Amino acid sequence: MVAKACQYHLTVTNRMLPLISAFKKDLYHCADCNYCVDAVWAERGIDHVCATMQHHTPLTSYSGRGYIAAARAWLEGVDLDLNALGERVFTCTTCGNCEQVCPIGLHPTAVGRALRGELWAHEQVPAPLAALHQDLLRDENPNGVPRAQRMQWACGLPKTAETIESVLYLPGCAAATTTSTEARAAVALFTAAGYWVNTLGEADSCCGAPLHELGLDHAAARMFEALSGKASGDRLVVMSGLECACSWQRGAATRQALSFVAWLAQALHAGRLQLHTTRDLGSSIHLLDSCQSRRSATNSLVREILNGVGVAFTSSPTDPRYVVCCGAAGGMPRMQPESAARMACARISASEPDSLWVSADPRCVAHLRAAMPSARVFGLAEFLTTYCAGSF
């Protein structure tokens, strides 16, 4: 069915695709300009937009524009190969750069997530992500670590002194299960600032961020409610996971909850923490922004913190509005582990080889370390407690 079949599929069917239907404006406004595919836009500090296009495949069906085209075709009644569609939309890192760069403010990442939601409803989910879903339900973390081991990060930590001011610390799945050094360093900084640190202990669990990335918004919301219900009370909630911070932004905007980065910036600003570098770092420091730190609006805070403690650093990208994913987010690590590792290596290789890399996102830290074990990658708290003076 080709050649003369030039008509576009403009007759919108009543196909029951409610998640996609919510984005009709995006589907019909997309001008196919390809900014979300591969823009290099020096005036705006954009040096390529999509990590998937750069390091996995150049096929535009894996891009924001591809998701919009597929969603529109599906809605208009085209019978799509849902297996192939699943392979494409679940590979996305959901970094959101395509939404940042879109010149008319469309939401290709959200369209991609809506497609994921529809594919769950059609039971057309790639096996690695169906397995991830099972892991999340079973272990309440995406890393395959048994639930019983979630609090192992805190083993041996001295009990902090009970004071009037306390924080409820939620390290998040990455810091709790794969980057425990970051969680422990965060506790050291809370303590140094005079806070009594509480955790949920065995009751600590995932905030649902990975389910949100998979397109399971309702399930993500339920998981978030379960966690936030356990975190009741007036205590200040602080979390290391930046994707967790995004969950809290979505789920409980009114609740007193901060990312660890935001808490640290406040503590330094209020003079509760006095930090300054004491050791000769011996190598250049390179700050790796993360897509979640852009979303949680913490990129500039991390810069403030490092500047405030006297650390000279470079960063990539230079404009924190556009952060190319390191491969840790979305479906990429499970769907395309080799490409995910390439993305991490590309981020690290963009700076001096003997650098010391710092990221405020524990999920990125874990992923970068796994992809390039020889690289010296630090979480923010870990970096500060290692290289700054203070009573840790």
Added chain:
Amino acid sequence: MNAVRKVTETLDPAVVSDNPIDLLTYQRDCSVSPPGHAQAMVRPRDKDDVAAVLREATRQQVPVYVRGGGTMYAGGVNPHQGGLVLDLTGMNRILDIDLARGVVLIEPGVRFGALTQMLKPHGQTIGIIPVTGPTATIGGAASAHALGTGSARFQSFADEVVGLEVVLPSGQVIRTGSAAGPKAEYFHRFGMGPDLTGLFLGGDATFGVITAIALWLHPLPKFRDTQCYGFASAAAAANFIGAVQARELTRLVWYGSGYEAGTIKSRVLGAVPDTAPESLPQFCVGLDFGGDEPMVRHDQQLIATLCADTGGRLYPLFNESYFRHLRNEEIYWYGYAGYFSRSRCAILMSSLATPSMPAFLTAVAQLRTEYPQFLWGAAVVLCRRGLHGGIMAFYDEAREWEAAQDATQAATALLVKAGCTPYKTGKLWAEQLAGFTQYHEVLQSLKQLFDPQAILSPGNLGLGHNANLEKKSDVL
């Protein structure tokens, strides 16, 4: 085995896809033109891949649609007869930056954003950067004869090309300009007989596939500044533009454009709501200067005098509320069209002599009357001589797509009557171009010579309609 598969079977499977999901993004460009449905997509790595595809496609009579960034608005890449899409974005190497010769040699899939970023550390840039933005490819701009930033200074993309490497439908590879010499490189375009380079510039990939492009380099301007000039009528503005062009005062103007009353009103009143509407000019010209500051200031003074002589005035309000921002932020077509678009924007570009600007705007007024359901916009872009006129119809793609096509076709006829000529021809202008009888007959003869099976981009420039090929595509 079907014909398309025969073409692709000899290629590395990594550069081929026939998955319908992948092909969805190859149906169309940014235009209002109808999409097409290819059977496969090939993303060649080099000219040898291109030659292999063209040789076998010619043998099998399979249509081949050549695509770069896909940011054009003339439908040239839409695969109306099925077949193959040749996606050149994989050929994206910058082959040589030769500061001594002042030439950069690139593959066609290099995007403008990537190239200008690469040239910046050398203190260099290229002459023409299309307004389709950082994702447009050099090959696409050459094929469609782009304009934009640099047009006022350098005229058009074709003027900036030193030479090309082209693969013909037979698979034969040629180099044009001085590089045709067996021991020579790209340093001169003309003087070796007819200008074969020009045959492929604006050729919409109907005669061959461009696989390398040599462009002149230019020093990056050290100083930039924008100014706007307001006029009581389009005729007065046309006189002003003509005077500036005649005195060659566009020499430091990297971008120049003209705007109608509606645009001025919405931009100025949007930024400064208490502006008295009666104080607004009916037409504004914005100029973006670049060069050494004393020279820019000198030219600005001369241009201000010409403005006053032709009844205009400096109009900084439009500069501050719109033009300066537009140029400094490098917002491209899609960005500013999108601010007030209903859904998509059907853009039609034409070329015109500067004195014809009022006639061009009269044609736009007629379109507004005849097709009131669309929001119409118009603007002109200055060249060293003459203008390019852009007409935009903002439409709701879910409801008005077919009507927008009809309106665009009507616009092409009106513009030809007004003395304009097709620019960015693709398929949008094909019908009108076919009416340029003798000229089009020669184009058809050339097409027959280069592409006897009419496999390359059939339909573009109104060429290469091959009934056999269409019949064949039906059964693929």
